Amino acid sequence: QKEVEQDPGPLSVPEGAIVSLNCTYSNSAFQYFMWYRQYSRKGPELLMYTYSSGNKEDGRFTAQVDKSSKYISLFIRDSQPSDSATYLCAMSDTGNQFYFGTGTSLTVIP
Amino acid sequence: DAGITQSPRHKVTETGTPVTLRCHQTENHRYMYWYRQDPGHGLRLIHYSYGVKDTDKGEVSDGYSVSRSKTEDFLLTLESATSSQTSVYFCAISGTGTIQETQYFGPGTRLLVL
Numbered sequence: 001q002k003e004v005e006q007d008p009g010p011l012s013v014p015e016g017a018i019v020s021l022n023c024t025y026s027n028s029a030f031q032y033f034m035w036y037r038q039y040s041r042k043g044p045e046l047l048m049y050t051y052s053s054g055n056k057e058d059g060r061f062t063a064q065v066d067k068s069s070k071y072i073s074l075f076i077r078d079s080q081p082s083d084s085a086t087y088l089c090a091m092s093d094t095g096n097q098f099y100f101g102t103g104t105s106l107t108v109i110p
Numbered sequence: 111d112a113g114i115t116q117s118p119r120h121k122v123t124e125t126g127t128p129v130t131l132r133c134h135q136t137e138n139h140r141y142m143y144w145y146r147q148d149p150g151h152g153l154r155l156i157h158y159s160y161g162v163k164d165t166d167k168g169e170v171s172d173g174y175s176v177s178r179s180k181t182e183d184f185l186l187t188l189e190s191a192t193s194s195q196t197s198v199y200f201c202a203i204s205g206t207g208t209i210q211e212t213q214y215f216g217p218g219t220r221l222l223v224l
Contacts, residue, residue, distance in 0.1 A: 008150075032211040043200055043215035044153075051211070088152065095211030096141060096160070096204065102152035 003027055006089055006101025015110050019076040023089035023101045026070065030091040030099075033065050035074045038086045038103065047087075048074065079108045113137045114216035116201050122222045129188040131219050133201030135181075141204040142184040143213065144168075144176060146197040153200065159184055191223045 006023045013019055021035075031052050036044035048063040050056045050072075056063045062075040072091070076083055089101040113136035123129050133142060143158040145168075155168030157176040165176050173195060175187045188195055201216040 006152075034212050036215075041218075043217045046212060046214060049212050090213070092211060097155070097158070098143075098204075098213055100153040102150065 003099040004089060004091060004101045007104055008102055010105040010107065012107045012109060013079055015079060015081060015108055017079050017108070019074075019079050019083070019106060019108075021074040021076075021087050021089075021104050021106070023072050023091075024070055025072075025091055025099075027091075027093060027099075028067070028070065029093035030067075032092040032095055033063070033072050034090040034092075034098075035061075035063055036088040036090060038088060040085075044088055079106075081108045081110050084108050114201060114203060114214065116199075116216040116219050118219060119217065120220045122224065123191050124224050125192055126190050129191050129221065129223075131186045131199055131201075131221070133184045133186070133216060135184075135201075135203050137203060138181060139203045140181075142178065143202040143204070144174075144184065144186045145200045145202065146170065146195075147200060147218075148197050156186065156199075188221075191221075193223050195221065196223045197221060 004025045033050045035048040037047045038044040050063050053065045053067045060077045064073045084107045086103040086105050088103045092098045115134045117132045144156040145153045154170045159165045159178040177185045199219045202213040204213045
């Protein structure tokens with residue numbers, strides 16, 4: 001069993017839709033949670049960071065962490081074609097080693 | 111890319127040749143990492159470094175070695191390249207800025223082993 005599971009998609013939505021991306025994990029020691037966005041042929045860029053449980057909002061993006069269910073989510077409101085990318089979840093227990101999901105490919109159709 | 115450069119950005123080589131990829135950071139951060147990214151596997155850790163001359167193995171270290179003689183440089187060497195090592199290689203650093211417990215990635219190196 002992988003440490004982190006993420007549905008690879010692909011996910012295709014119309015412009016303006018709300019997008020929900022999810023990851024589950026098995027290690028209850030994880031306490032740092034991240035979402036990365038990766039455009040084609042580019043390196044991953046940090047999108048959201050959350051420590052422990054709870055929600056964090058940044059513009060159109062909201063990250064949620066439910067440690068009791070070992071489940072994290074990223075919501076994108078009013079999705080735009082520029083949001084088309086692969087989204088990777090990542091997490092860590094120590095803050096020094098990181099475990100990644102395989103990524104979900106998202107296409108936002110104008 | 112948070113002050114991280116990788117060289118070369120693209121490389122084509124032949125099976126059996128040694129290959130060295132370079133990662134250079136200007137952030138003066140302690141931790142550096144090498145990952146490979148392949149379809150269906152996501153990012154997999156090859157090796158990481160927690161200081162000058164301090165390195166450790168990751169999930170997929172067989173066939174790879176690393177060296178870190180200066181804080182800013184982390185080298186990944188494929189001793190004798192094989193076709194299974196065709197991949198995109200990313201360097202990352204952590205412990206930067208106000209968020210210590212996360213990673214920032216370089217632009218990647220695309221390696222093709224024929």
